[in-house]
Amino acid sequence: MIGYHEAVARLTDGARRLAVQQVALADAFGRVLAGDVVATLALPPFDNAAMDGVALASTDRAARAGSEWAIVARIGAGDTPPHDDASAWDIMTGAPLPARADTVVPVERIDRLPSHTLGQAPRVRLLADALPGANIRRRGEDVLPGQRVLDAGTFIDTAQLLLLAGTGVDRVEVARRPRVALLATGREIVAAGEPLPAGGIHDATSPYLAASVAAAGAEMIQVSHVGDDVANFQAAIDAALSRGVDLVLSTGAVSKGCYDFVPDALAARGAERLFHGVAMRPGKPVLAARLREGAMVVGLPGNPLSTAVGFRFLVEPLLRAWLGMAPEPVRRLPLAAACDTRAGLHAAFHGTLRCDSEGRLQACVADAQASFRLLPFSQSSAWITLPEDTARIQAGALVQVHGHSHLRPPSWMPA
Known part of the structure; x- marks a missing residue:
């Protein structure tokens, strides 16, 4: 032995x-990347509005509460931004920002004024000061071209799919x-x-x-x-x-x-x-x-x-x-209660991770560990491995915790 x-x-x-295999993005969920993924474009790809409202060209001065602005156009997501000398535009979330615009005022902070003259441009009044740069998503603020966004050996879960799709990737190389x-x-x-x-x-x-x-x-x-x-x-x-x-x-x-x-x-x-x-x-x-x-x-x-x-x-x-992955990361938590084992054996017990009354996460070994018992294992959320050098592990000692699969971290349960 x-x-x-x-x-x-x-x-x-x-x-x-x-x-190494190349697969379509639709088939990449649950696979492991065989190489680094480097972005070829910026994310966002252009400056755009972070919310519905009014884009202002405030000439880098704070647009003051009570100031009035004439709206010359409306810009929606997918539109080409106008190239004009205007100072205010209606703008929708995600819409590209006009080159002169430097702030976006959300709809909740503007008051639309009634128009008394036919053909007069609609006007808005600011209900609060608007600082330059507010509510704008800048080009490359999330991802820059040439940036490594995912490493080889990364498990492709839903969040990684979101990133890959957002950066325009339609095929990836994965481990067989x-x-x-x-x-x-x-x-x-x-x-x-x-x-x-x-x-x-x-x-x-x-x-x-x-x-x-x-x-x-x-x-x-x-x-x-x-x-x-x-x-x-x-x-x-x-x-x-x-x-x-x-x-x-x-x-x-x-x-x-x-x-x-x-x-x-x-x-x-x-x-x-x-x-x-x-x-x-x-x-x-x-x-x-x-x-x-x-x-x-x-x-x-x-x-x-x-x-x-x-x-x-x-x-x-x-x-x-x-799969080309590095060894599994070590995760440790304090043991909730003292546990007996046999010195010299690598003891793997099923159990749960729970928060105590003060919100501290602890590893709780299940009482029933017999190798024929299925019900207690079905109620577990993690594996817990105990140190091999002693027969009794005291409460509070750090022990390793593991997910049910190496590809997913252990989950915890409410107290």
């Missing part, structure tokens, strides 16, 4: 971004998604919706892993139920390799029981074992190997929470490296 950090190092040794196959062992496993025979259990981990693989930025290519049959297991690996997978995940059959055939089956294929057994809780029996064909194999324990921990803390660092 090796330590957790050594296991991650062995899994990720030499792992690099797999390949790692291709994953899942082999579920165990003759007792029955798919959801099917009647349970005596001694049977519903397959909870396959749907969980399929969703987790997608949430981690990878692509599930194949899901196979191989029972406890070695021949089916080997055939499923062959099928996965024919589809160009980068990673084969298996669940169950990796410990030391009579039906735990996965280690011997991989050895029979000539796979290079990286480790079998990691000092972590839960999920110690986890196994990793490299097939002669080049694909990686991670054998996860069968208990649902052991599967979840092994995937989150061993598989996801590998997927992250294949």
